[in-house]
Amino acid sequence: MDADNEEPPFRGVTVLDVSQGFAGPSCAGMLALQGATVVKVEPPEGDWARHIGARYGDNTAFGLVPNQGKRSICIDAAKPEGRALLRRLALGADVLVQNFRAGVAERLGIGAEALRAEKPELIHVTITGFGTTGDWARRPATDTILQGYTGLMTLVGGAGNPPRRVDFSLIDVVAGVQAAQRVAAALYRRATGRGGARISLSLLEVAAALQAAPILDRALQQAMGDATGPAAPLGAPIGVFATADGHINLSCVGERMFAGIARALGVQTWLEDPGFATAQQRLERAAEINAETARCLPARSTAEWIAAFAREDVLCGPVQDHAALLADPQAAAIGLFASLDLPALGLTVPVPRLPGEAPPAAPRCVPGCGEHSTAILKEAGLTAAEIAALLDCGVVRQAAA
CATH class of the missing domain: 3.30.1540.10 (formyl-coa transferase, domain 3)
Structure with a gap:
């Protein structure tokens, strides 16, 4: 964001993020960094991203990055009261982001068709692995699986070498960017009086679009009768x-x-x-x-x-x-890094800021699991007695102060 444009573009937009991992949370996280109020819903054990990779307190880098600037509520959606609460929060949002396997959102009562029938202006975002139709629609999928499935590993490995993984969640990152762009377009659509939207995209689509040029290169080779030769280099040297x-x-x-x-x-x-x-x-x-x-x-x-x-x-x-990048003078010259506050660890650490954003004046924070549960329920209109009942029966968990 240009430093002259201090008003965040998505201020006033409420997002309910019921996704886990990286792709969905990354989408909602980008909206949060641009001013949206994002409520992250976590199960009792927390988003599984909190347990992937090296642990730092109750989180990991994989869980910290996409959840900057959000608030967290912990809901047990396995219970009927939890599902009812989830639906209530969804109907109070402008945008819902979910990345469950096909059919799960519907069982939880937050499928696009049911929610938008009651609230047509809702923007409902679904991120899947292989799409919502076909034999693979209900299969589990991760970034790594899609890197192999779509040929990305053969590009990284290079012609004549074993396939090799890009050693971070590249497809998830790009999926978050693509989904956030679709949300921005849908918000514009709604602002111009054309209603809400149902957005569905898959890691399969994202991985293919990411590799559009080399995939087209191969298709042209095949069409011209050379289906076996290696891809041509882009230049030399x-x-x-x-x-x-x-x-x-x-x-x-x-x-x-x-x-x-x-x-x-x-x-x-x-x-x-x-x-x-x-x-x-x-x-x-x-x-x-x-x-x-x-x-x-x-x-x-x-x-x-x-x-x-x-x-x-x-x-x-x-x-x-990465150590050299953190100390790089050009990175410092453009204010590449924001500060991330980790009070549980007594640390403030650098984290890359959103591209195009002015360097933030204050350190960012990432919520603990259920850190804002009570406050979020109050804002949703629940009474003190209703909140106490949900806490007592374990449907909602509030993190200790």
Whole structure:
């Protein structure tokens, strides 16, 4: 968000987030970071994301990132009173986000058809693994399963190598972005008098859309009679190369940049050889070009090569780990990180802010499981006696102060 536009765009929008994991919570989290009031509903044991990976207090990084700025209520929806309460909260929201398997939301009384029949202006978001129809619709799905199912692992592994996973939940992250964009479009639709919306998207769709260019590349190869050849490289030289003290990313786009790389590397023959005159000719000799690049780069440090390539205005950058990024001066220059407050641990730690957002003035917080249960019920219009009854019978849990 532009620093000049201090009014959050989704202020006044209420979101009920009954999703777990990363994709659905990430969608609702992006809305929260843009001003929406987001109530996260968790089961008695908490969102399962709180138990994935290394634990820090009662949470994990996987659970912290998508739940910034939300409030949490803990409801046991296995009980009839819990399902009734869930439905009541859903009908009081502008947006509902859920990622249950097919049929579960309906059994809980918060399916799109039932809710929108009573509240047509509701925006109901469903995120599934494989969609809502077909033989795989009811199967469990995770980011990892979809990386393999859609061919992403073969891209990461590379031609002739074993398939390899992207070692974080890439598809879930993109699913959250896609879902949040659809919600924003639906809110615009509603604001212009065209009612609410039923939004349904799957990790399968998201993973395919993420890989649209390489999937199309393969389809064109098949259509033109070459169904077995490897995907063509995007340019030459291109890739990760070892230097004297680390690695560098190098990417060539066009004749001007190829000439700049040749000058920086001191490979005059590339400039004189007519066989390197066009991009297509260079692609045909990509292995040769990359091999020569790999031979030259270990002679100098990463910093020296970055400076040399920068003088030629070549696309390049160091290969850094996350510790280096946290300390990177360019990251500091653009205010890349916000602060996340973890009072239970006595820590305030950096976390990447929402792209395009002005650096927030105050640290962000992530709710404990059921931290705001009582307050949320009061705001929903329940009396003190009703709240006490729900707490006493275990339908609702309020976290200890």
